[in-house]
Amino acid sequence: MPVFSLEPAQTAWCAQLRTLAAERLRPLAEKGEPGRVNRPLVAALGELRLLERLFGAGALELCLLRESLAYGCTEAETALALQGLGSYPLVQAGSAAQRERWLPEVVAGRAVAAFALSEPDAGSDAAALALKAVPDRAEGRGGWRLSGEKRWISNAPEADFYTVFARTTEGAGARGVTAFLVPADRPGLTGTALEMLSPHPIGALNFDDVPVTRDDVLGDPDGGFRVAMNTLNLFRPSVGAFAVGMAQAALDAALGHTARRTAFGGPLKDLQSVAHQVAEMATRTEAARLLVYAAAAAYDEGAEDVPKRSAMAKLLATETAQYVVDAAVQLHGARALQRGHVLEHLYREVRAPRIYEGATEVQRTIIAKELYAKDAKDAKEPYA
Structure with a gap:
């Protein structure tokens, strides 16, 4: 059996998810207000036990x-993914009390989570975080006060809780960040919505001496960067899966249109x-899909090269989706840009994944760093 062939049960599950997305979730998505959390949609994800499935899933199942939800309803996919991204730090590093609370x-779809990493001057360079966590020694509290800003945070300012990464040790780079x-x-925490090309809210958070205690720490003090990177290593391949779902939807739309549309005396x-254009679109989509599955399998197996594979999957899949959606629009002509057309929707949705959770250029940097590190290790000494 080829390494990445899906089992019949997996194939059937994906088909069920596509139908569920189109028939149950898309109508809820269409009733949502752009730029706002669609709480009925999030609640439906809970009622259908998809959020429960999300937190029990390995990387490949994720x-x-x-991919399947993205094919039928990108809004549902994004709502689910943001619940996972915002909550996975809690899953991997939270205390029993935090998890119980x-x-x-989250699993029931009653609480909305958000992953608050990016800042105005620290997006791609996550180790350059400037949000300060100053020790709060008043009345022997032993906690911290958070001061600064987070920006481009999905689900802000409407989330019910945030996983926040702040600098607890100055001059320590990645080693001085706490989650x-x-x-x-929480007193002192305010938010502002940003007008973005996005169906879900994206906002800025302002921290004005926001009190946090040791009970609020996820993991260990100064160990937050690892929490963030472990989260991104899991979700980067699945960002690629989101992209593959969009690419497949665009490809199928192009196949149907070019088979039926007549011009110059024939279809x-x-x-x-x-x-040839459609063949290229299909080939790139399948290549991206296989790379995503390979990265997910590597994560599930605990392979050493997960950061490289995750970066490769996210890079190729998001760039491929951009290409495939754009090519599908070109094959359709003006009708694809009419409001409400599936490709008009995908054209707006497909751009952002090339930026968030590490832009394409950052993924190339990660890949190169991992390649040279392995080369140096194999040679038993670094190059000069």
Whole structure:
């Protein structure tokens, strides 16, 4: 059996998810207000036990889930993914009390989570975080006060809690960052919505001496960067899966259109330039899918090269989706840009994944770093 062939049960599950997304979730998504959390949609994800499945899934199952939902309803996919991204630091590093308080609410679709890493001057360079956690020694509290800003945070300012990464040790780079779980109603925490090309809210968070204690720490003090990177290593391949789902939807739309649309005396598919374009779209989509599955399998197996594979999957899949959606729009012509057309929707959705959770250029940097590190290790000494 080829390494990445899916089992019949997995294939059937993906088909069920596509139908579920189209028939049950898309109508809820269409009723949502752009730029706002669609709480009925999040609640439906809980009622359908998809959020429960999300937190019990390995990386490959997570990718199948995201790819299948993206094919039928990108809004549902994104809502699910953001619940996972915002809550996975809690899953991997939270205390028993933190998990007991928040995870049942997230799984049920009653609480909305957010992953608060990016800052105005620290997006791609996550180790350059400037949000300060100053020791709070008043009345022997032994906690910290958070001061600064987070920006481009999905689900902000409407989330119920945030996993926040702040600098607890100056001059320590990645080793001086701590992860905190901060409820949205914490004194001094305010948020502002940003007008973005996005169906879900993206905002800025302002921290004005926001109090946090050791009970709010996720993991260990100064160990937050590892929490963030472990989260991103899991979710980067699944961002690729989201992209593959969009690419497949665009490819299928192009196949149907070029088979039925006539021009120059016959269907478009009989034009060699069109047929070759569709063949290229299909080949790139399948290559991206296989790389995503390979990265997910490596994560599930605990392989050493997960950072490299995750970066490769995210890089190729998001760039491929951009290419495939754009090519599908070109094959459709003006009708694809009409509001409400599936490709008009995908054209707006497909751009952001090339930026968030590490832009394409950052993924190339990670890949190169991992390659040279392995080369140096194999040679038993670094190059001069």
